[in-house]
Amino acid sequence: QLVQSGSELKMPGASVKVSCKAFGYTLSNKAINWARQAPGQGLEWMGWINTNTGIPMYAQGFRGRFVFSVDTSVNTAYLQISGLKAEDTAIYYCGRGPGGFDPWGQGTLVIVSS
């Protein structure tokens, strides 16, 4: 399973780092995907990271302020968002690949508000 870090409340302009810890398997054996779900909206695929090489791939709208990383020593993947904006308010999900998301993490709510 994948267990994500808890909810975050951040000021605009701040940064946040969401963790996604793998249990029951070795993180570096499978890719990790990331997706976002804004309030009342559908899901948006953000990209994925090759957990063996650490090489990320970002969807078009997630290049620049979004960074995927992994720390295999603690079997954990991370999503860092810098320069937070109100429109980044969403639930962020990690999910094990390849070929879709299975399983999903439980989601991390990030609220950006002053």
Next chain:
Amino acid sequence: DIQMTQSPSSLSASVGDRVTITCRASQAIRNDLGWYQQKPGKAPKRLIYATSNLQSGVPARFSGSGSGTEFSLTISSLQPEDIATYFCLQHNSYPWTFGQGTKVEIK
């Protein structure tokens, strides 16, 4: 980008009814499609992978079919616990894209 058009956006059906949800891709995606169920306040869960393969532990009343650009998820006999939003995801080419979701309610 491949657009996934999902229909209907919502439906109301009676317990025991057969329910079908459709996703249409803007271009052929082979069988690179999965179906997911999301209950309120919960993370999504995959039901079907590679168009028609039932995820382990998922009830057999769920099935998937299709190829190319037209795909469907069928619930053969709707149960109260199936109340959820269902969506498809294509992983044939980047960026992966989700359907907009179908909210299923009990009549």
